[in-house]
Amino acid sequence: MITNNPFSTLAEIVPTIAMQGFVIAMAALTLVGVLVDIIHKKNVKYFFENAKKAKKNAQVELTTGKRTAVILKTVAHDIATTSELGWGKRRLAHVLGMYGTIIFWICSAILIFSYSSVGIETPSTLTALWHIGAILTCLGGYWFWFFLRVDVSAEAHPWYRIIKADLFVLALLACATFGLAWSYTQYSGMTGLSYLFLILFIVSNLVLFGGVYWSKFAHMFYKPGAAIQKNLAEADGSRDNLPPPADAPEQFGLGIKREQPKHY
Numbered sequence: 443m444i445t446n447n448p449f450s451t452l453a454e455i456v457p458t459i460a461m462q463g464f465v466i467a468m469a470a471l472t473l474v475g476v477l478v479d480i481i482h483k484k485n486v487k488y489f490f491e492n493a494k495k496a497k498k499n500a501q502v503e504l505t506t507g508k509r510t511a512v513i514l515k516t517v518a519h520d521i522a523t524t525s526e527l528g529w530g531k532r533r534l535a536h537v538l539g540m541y542g543t544i545i546f547w548i549c550s551a552i553l554i555f556s557y558s559s560v561g562i563e564t565p566s567t568l569t570a571l572w573h574i575g576a577i578l579t580c581l582g583g584y585w586f587w588f589f590l591r592v593d594v595s596a597e598a599h600p601w602y603r604i605i606k607a608d609l610f611v612l613a614l615l616a617c618a619t620f621g622l623a624w625s626y627t628q629y630s631g632m633t634g635l636s637y638l639f640l641i642l643f644i645v646s647n648l649v650l651f652g653g654v655y656w657s658k659f660a661h662m663f664y665k666p667g668a669a670i671q672k673n674l675a676e677a678d679g680s681r682d683n684l685p686p687p688a689d690a691p692e693q694f695g696l697g698i699k700r701e702q703p704k705h706y
């Protein structure tokens with residue numbers, strides 16, 4: 443199954459151009475969703491106004507070299523390893539899901555744009571990566587969904603309680619799960635089931651990319667921007683208009699050790 447290119451078999455019934463059109467439509471939906479979200483929340487406007495205000499409090503003028511170094515360090519550390527999640531399960535689950543999704547999306551685009559004609563020979567590394575990307579997304583996503591979600595792990599709600607905020611993670615998981623199920627059933631010759639999973643795969647993609655405005659999808663663009671701004675503000679001493687840390691030892695008393703802080 444890992445060497446199966448489901449898009450090449452799909453080309454027997456669906457023209458390649460339709461698959462490529464679908465990918466372009468999903469990218470367009472993402473762009474529109476993020477833009478409408480930006481207009482509605484005015485978050486980017488606030489972000490730039492705040493950055494401009496903070497710049498006035500800068501203690502040092504950053505050179506282009508220093509700014510580039512701060513940005514590169516933020517990309518390599520804060521963004522690439524989602525360091526804001528600290529050390530632990532939450533970060534590991536996120537990294538699994540994040541890289542899984544990136545690999546899955548990139549491989550899907552390459553397969554659809556370069557290897558989606560009937561009977562085309564596809565590099566097995568590419569098909570393997572497509573499946574591995576989906577599997578990693580499932581590992582990170584289901585781990586998060588069943589065990590790490592704040593309202594489940596800290597507020598004791600059951601894992602099956604669904605709210606609007608779950609739209610992103612659930613749609614993402616549906617895409618990866620139905621994609622894998624489609625590939626498996628197609629490879630195993632279960633034609634009827636493979637059509638069912640294909641339809642579910644298409645619908646979950648429509649929900650994921652069509653739901654950008656209502657879901658947490660856009661955090662993957664906002665979070666990196668915020669991390670870069672935060673580190674630049676620290677480097678130039680403006681600290682986002684926040685006061686400097688207190689010049690006192692961090693002593694919170696023994697009470698803080700009584701229980702894991704998870705009632706947020």
Ligand code: HEM
Binds near residue numbers: 543544608661665
């Ligand atoms: C392809 C890129 C990414 C994917 C697929 C992704 C996926 C996810 C998912 C599924 C969640 C759980 C959402 C929920 O609360 O229901 C999440 C949460 C989160 N993401 Fe991402 N993410 C991506 C990029 C990023 C980046 C670049 C950052 C930071 C630089 C980031 C930071 C976070 C944080 C802080 C949370 C909250 C985690 C928690 O509550 O445990 N994400 N992400």
